[in-house]
Amino acid sequence: xxxxxxxxxxxxxxxxxxxxxxxxxxxxxxxxxxxxxxxxxxxxxxxxxxxxxxxxxxxxxxxxxxxxxxxxxxxxxxxxxxxxxxxxxxxxxxxxxxxxxxxxxxxxxxxxxxxxxxxxxxxxxxxxxxxxxxxxxxxxxxxxxxxxxxxxxxxxxxxxxxxxxxxxxxxxxxxxxxxxxxxxxxxxxxxxxxxxxxxxxxxxxxxxxxxxxxxxxxxxxxxxxxxxxxxxxxxxxxxxxxxxxxxxxxxxxxxx
Ligand code: CO8
Numbered sequence: 001x002x003x004x005x006x007x008x009x010x011x012x013x014x015x016x017x018x019x020x021x022x023x024x025x026x027x028x029x030x031x032x033x034x035x036x037x038x039x040x041x042x043x044x045x046x047x048x049x050x051x052x053x054x055x056x057x058x059x060x061x062x063x064x065x066x067x068x069x070x071x072x073x074x075x076x077x078x079x080x081x082x083x084x085x086x087x088x089x090x091x092x093x094x095x096x097x098x099x100x101x102x103x104x105x106x107x108x109x110x111x112x113x114x115x116x117x118x119x120x121x122x123x124x125x126x127x128x129x130x131x132x133x134x135x136x137x138x139x140x141x142x143x144x145x146x147x148x149x150x151x152x153x154x155x156x157x158x159x160x161x162x163x164x165x166x167x168x169x170x171x172x173x174x175x176x177x178x179x180x181x182x183x184x185x186x187x188x189x190x191x192x193x194x195x196x197x198x199x200x201x202x203x204x205x206x207x208x209x210x211x212x213x214x215x216x217x218x219x220x221x222x223x224x225x226x227x228x229x230x231x232x233x234x235x236x237x238x239x240x241x242x243x244x245x246x247x248x249x250x251x252x253x254x255x256x
Pocket of ligand 1: 022023024026027032062063064065066067082103105106107108129130133136137138139
């Protein structure tokens, strides 16, 4: 059985489904490698403009594979070179939408936080329970969580290991929107479809500037934003978008 399923449910949208239901989609090494390979491939596929990442109706992902990690030593963990797989996702230039039903725990919550938009079902649960098994998050679960929900909510989640529900996650800024459980994937695909009609160069610049700017001073980030803004005036899509507006017609963006 394939642990990661790739589908193309609509034009310009790739759908990646985590598929290890017997282990609650635990992110073992083969699944991590498959994710990295698919993200690297989709990043270079000109037919794909948006990537949707999902699990199943019960679980997004329950974290790293505890069965595979229980007896590991530090060198085993180092040799996994996990950062390479995370980098393939973090560095993806195309928008990534996580469609989350059920548990997004540990590495699963970290995976969701690698996305740019998170659509969650009302019953979704987000948490970093690593502390309960004697470790701590190691793939951004501390830094990304704290930068997203702030110090006080992050510490509560990290030090108790207790998950929070979708509504609390939304209030904390960890989720883009909450919808009924049965509508999560459809909503994520609808958002993906809408973004896929946008000019790809502007989409890519927005993603790069937002993420790059988060690590910079405000002045540097504003400079980055200004330069990217100016650069987009070199694109055919800028001319097309503005003239289509003035001509009262739909634009046809070609990514040029
Ligand atoms: N790893 C391996 N197997 C798992 C995992 C997991 N993380 N989570 C669930 N499973 C397995 C169970 O062992 C069980 O298998 P079996 O039927 O063979 O006994 C099956 O999935 C179903 O699980 P449960 O019976 O426990 O299902 P429940 O519905 O009762 O509970 C929970 C669901 C709450 C999700 C529960 O399974 C749970 O707490 N899971 C562990 C969550 C956790 O601790 N995650 C953190 C792991 S550590 C981590 O992620 C560190 C990340 C660092 C870097 C990441 C690199 C990828």
